Amino acid sequence: MRALGPGSVSSFLKIILDVVYAALVIGAGGSALLALAALLFAFNPSLLANAHFAEGARYAERAPLIFGGLLAGCLYTAIVLVIIGALRRIFVTLTAGDPFQPENVNRLRLIGGMLAALELGRYAVVGISAWLPWVRDAHASFSLTAWFSVLVVFVLAEVFREGARLRREAELTI
Numbered sequence: 001m002r003a004l005g006p007g008s009v010s011s012f013l014k015i016i017l018d019v020v021y022a023a024l025v026i027g028a029g030g031s032a033l034l035a036l037a038a039l040l041f042a043f044n045p046s047l048l049a050n051a052h053f054a055e056g057a058r059y060a061e062r063a064p065l066i067f068g069g070l071l072a073g074c075l076y077t078a079i080v081l082v083i084i085g086a087l088r089r090i091f092v093t094l095t096a097g098d099p100f101q102p103e104n105v106n107r108l109r110l111i112g113g114m115l116a117a118l119e120l121g122r123y124a125v126v127g128i129s130a131w132l133p134w135v136r137d138a139h140a141s142f143s144l145t146a147w148f149s150v151l152v153v154f155v156l157a158e159v160f161r162e163g164a165r166l167r168r169e170a171e172l173t174i
Contacts, residue, residue, distance in 0.1 A: 003094075010094035017088045024084060028077040035070035042067055065132070072125060076118065083114045100163035108157035112150050119146045 002008040042063035086107040093101050122143075 004099065005097040006095060008095065010091055014088065014091035014095050017084055017091060021081070021084045021088060024077060024081050028074060028081060031070060031074045031077055035067060035074055038063060038067040038070050072121075076121065079114050079118055079121075083111050086111050086114075100160060100167045102161075102164045105157050105161040105164060108153055108160055112153035112157065115146070115150045115153060119143065119150070 004010055090099075090104050090107050093099050093104055
């Protein structure tokens, strides 16, 4: 089976990315609605006057924390949407059989930056949750796999940059 062009593995992966992208858009919308509802209930806690958590805390006491968690989830989903969107555009060029386009270099750099942002965000969330008394075992360990992935994506961006440069030179050759 071919890796590039119509009917190839890349076109199959593009379809999968399209489905994942649509699911993430729906999930992001749902998360945003939940965050909005949590914010509204925080301003008017009488709507949930009898709502209790398992530990006995009332909703009004934890409303800002719930809103913050939902907002962090929305931000995480948005970053993943950016990554999937960039991957979709890269796979369009792969399906067309023309991967070494200069735009793919910036797309790969964007993906690398977003992956780094996700990892730094994980450290921030673990750091914030370590201050919360009801959160147990909050520790941010260094993830070699995550940072290796970030470096690989940035190296691939440079490979694509060099491929685009060689392609431009070949087009100028008579």
